[in-house]
Amino acid sequence: MEAEGIVFDIRRFSIHDGPGIRTTEFLKGCPLRCRWCHNPEGLNPGLEMMFWPRRCLGCGACLLACPQGAISQNGSTVSTDRSKCTLCGECVAVCYAEARQIVGRRMSVAQVMAEVARDLPFYDESGGGVTLSGGEPLAQPDFVRALLRACKKKGIHTALDTCGFAAWEVLDSIREYVDLFLYDLKLMDDARHRQCTGVSNALILSNLQALSRCGHAIVIRIPLIPGINDDEDNLRQTGVFAAALPHLLRVDLLPYHSMSSDKYSRLDMTYPLPATRPPSAERVAEIAQMLREFGLEVTAR
Ligand code: SF4
Ligand code: SF4
Known part of the structure; x- marks a missing residue:
């Protein structure tokens, strides 16, 4: 039987989720509960x-x-x-x-691929493709594997935007169909990671190291959340860890914004960081420079 999954958004003409013009599929369900999550409609696996x-x-x-x-x-x-x-x-x-x-729609791989087919000319011209995001796409492993495989059959570039919290066996079973990993790195201290996301970072870090050892194209994405992960200690540990990876393309800094706070109230949820404000452009530039000192290529949105 063809794999089905629950998708909560398909965003066309995306330019921030990998190279070129992309179609980003947002899949429902995430095992983490990051306090700064800007897609709360992606947390719950159901409609x-x-x-x-x-x-x-x-x-x-x-x-x-x-x-x-x-x-x-x-x-x-x-x-x-x-x-x-x-x-x-x-x-x-x-x-x-x-x-x-x-919010959320049960879709077959064929239905998603029919949406993707509309954008094929844009991929060809821009070097773009399909990005799977969420939620956490790896929370729907069979659907993700089938989607990625279908994209590769058509020669479409694929990117997986992931928090990395999945059994290695899951990642191992899909990695051959992924051209680019957009891999979130939030906090290096495990206790703090548990406190702010609800889970340990041990699996996330070991999966990232394993993917890098396998030679995959990886961009680390760091959501910059003032008062949570923008302290010198965390940034230094992040720089040391990232610089030690055998293969890494780049580090992207994603400064916090609170534009999603309204979504929480639409779902009768409480926004966890009501007092947090976005970091200043100067602070973001300072952090980028600090990470560059570890020999990393760093960009900031
Ligand atoms: S609120 Fe009532 S009508 Fe609306 S979806 Fe729920 S059960 Fe159906
Ligand atoms: S009461 Fe409000 S939510 Fe209900 S049908 Fe009318 S406009 Fe829509």
């Missing part, structure tokens, strides 16, 4: 209801449509009891304000 209170007209159509009685209204405030919601989509169908959306 979810998203609600935009600002778009809601208070018309009450969704209350009448819901067969579970999951939606209630108090004045102009409409809320959904997620424990009752079966994600049937009836409320989405009647909401003309587009205030409701079910």
Whole structure:
């Protein structure tokens, strides 16, 4: 049977997820809970209801449509009891304000490849391709393997944007279909990593070393989060670790931004870093320079 997966977004004409113009597929589900996550709709492996209170007209159509009685209204405030919601989509169908959306769609490899086929001319002209991101794509290993294999059969360049938290056997079974790994490195201290992401970094670091020993093309991506991983000690340990890898193309710094905080409220989640502000351009440049002193090629967005 053809592998299926849950995709929450397909972004065309992406220019930040690998070389050239790319189609980025965002897969649902992630084993980490990074406090700064900017794709909270990618955390849960299943489908979810998203609600935009600002778009809601208070018309009450969704209350009448819901067969579970999951939606209630108090004045102009409409809320959904997620424990009752079966994600049937009836409320989405009647909401003309587009205030409701079910996030995530079950797709076959053929369906994703049909989307990808629309962008083939752009890949040829720009040296682009397909990037699998998330969530954490390796949380859906069979789907990811089948997608990557389908891309390679068509000669499409592939990139995998990963946090690296997966059994080595999973990575080993897909790595031959990956042209470029975009590999997240967040924190070097294990206790701090557990505190800020919910998991140990031991597997992440050992997988990165193993991929590098195998000679893969790797770009390390560091999300720069003020007060979390931008201290001298962490940056120095990161520089030492990265410089010791036998194969590494580059380090990309991804400065924190809070543009995703609204997404949390649309999912009835609490944004974990309400007081954190983006680092200044000067600080980002300083950090890039510090990492270059380890002999690394470093870019910052
Ligand atoms: S149908 Fe849409 S606009 Fe009307 S109350 Fe429900 S969410 Fe609001
Ligand atoms: S998706 Fe279905 S069950 Fe869930 S709130 Fe909407 S109508 Fe009710």
